[in-house]
Amino acid sequence: MQRHWVMALIVASGLLAQTPPPTPPQEPPATPVQVPAPETKPAQEPPVVPQEEPKAAEPKGFDQLRPTQRKLAYTLYRAALSAHELGFYHSHPRALEVRETLEALVKAKLDIPEKASAALAPVEAYLAKFNTNHGLYDAEGKKLLLESTWKDLQTAARAxxxxxxxxxEPRLAKIKGLLLDAKVDAAAPGWAEPEAPAKGKKAKAVKGPKAPEGFAGQKAITALWVKRAQAWIENTAQEVDVKGEKKSRRLPDPVQTKALNDLLAWLDKDDLDLLRDPGFGWLDARRLNGGATLLSKAADIAASKAPEGPAPELVPLPTFEPVMADSKFGKGEEKRPVLADVKQGPAPANLADQAALFQKLGRSRDYDVK
Structure with missing residues (x-):
């Protein structure tokens, strides 16, 4: 290798000029660059597409329900409002007397001159609290007091x-203590049976509470709307035994049927027994959500299970408008109106309007046809 390299150098020298430039030093042989072997990547797996969880079906709008379902919703709504009205009696035997007397005073507003109307604003504020708390006592059991004076009430009534x-004026005088005196029935009166008198000659029998006036009538209205709801229970496919053979038939839903039957049996109790029942606490539109939860809470009511915790705040709820038609099964020329369909209406503008509507419908046996 060295010989070949010298000969090449001589030949090159003869070809160049006589004074050749200095020969550059020989560069060391280039070290071959080692190219790293390409990394072997594992075969890429196809990207995993996340599977979307099936979304829960959104509840149908009221107009999308079947006519039978709309009728059931309406009759449950009316049953709940009647039950809500019945529930006022549990607060105090004279709760509705207080409400009706104060409402009569407010309705006479146009007949009361401004100089004699000092009590009207406090009365309206008291009624708002009365409806919000479903009676004469707040959530903590403290009695509501009218922020006015007997003199102002008397002046307005006389005007x-x-x-x-x-x-x-005499009607207001009967409830004066309940409105203005914190000591009168400071706590809600109980409905429990009185204790047996002690033995002895001087022992006197203690009189027990009496069912409030109007209670039985309102209970009957509530039962009427529950019975009307039974006619619109949803039919479901059920297996029945026909002469020893299993067959499928569409019959009223057994769960809904039992719920309404249990409610009717519960309402059939003696008036005082009903007022003493822990389940009576459910008779409140705040807890029944305007009838939407009446079926689901029927078991608790019938089982005398008291509601837990404070009642939720009541908000304006949608209204319902029944559509009536003549029955096809009338006798002769007699035409009997029947519930043909139900439409959903707007919610009341405010809670005061809703309270007035609840009272009107809750005390009525009739369909509210506009």
Missing amino acids: AAKTGPKGL
Whole structure:
């Protein structure tokens, strides 16, 4: 290798000029660059597409329900409002007397001159609290008090009597203590049976509480709407035994049927037994959500299970408008109206309007046809 390299150098020298430039030093042989072997990547797996969880079916709008379902919703709504009205009696035997007397005073507003109307604003505020708390006591059991005076109430009642309704003053006098005196029935009166008198000649029998006036009638209205709801129970496919053979038939849903039957049996109790029942606490539109939860809470009511925790806040709820038609099964020329369909209406503008609507429908046996 060295010889070949010298000969090449001589030949090159003869070809160049006589004074050749200095020969550059020989560069060391280049070290071959080692190219790293390409990394062997594992075969890429196809990207995993995350599977979307099936979304829960959104509840149908009221208009998308079947006519039978709409009728059931309406009759349950009316049953709940009647039960809500019945529930006021549990607060105090005279709770509805207080409400009706104060409402009569407010309705006479146009007959009361401004100088005699000092009590009207406090009365309206008291009624709002009365409806919010479903009676004479707040959530903590403290009695609601009217922020006015007997003199102002008396002045307004006397002014109304000149051109408007008579007899407001004596009606107000009967409930004066409940409205203005914190010591009168400071706690809600109980419905429990009185204790047996001690043995002895001087022992006197203690009189027990009596069912409030109007309670039985309101209970009957509530039962009427529950019975009407039974007619619109959803039919479901069920297996029945026909002459020893299993066959499928569409019959009223057994769960809904049992719920309404249990409610009717519960309402059939003696008035005082019903007022003492822990399940009576469910008779409140705040807890029944305007009838939407009446079926689901029927078991708790019938089992005398008291509701837990404070009642939720009531908000304006949608209304319902029944559509009536003549029955096809009328006798002769007699036409009997029947519930043909139900439409959903707007919610009341405010809680005061809703309270008035609840009271009107809750005390009525009739369909509210507009």
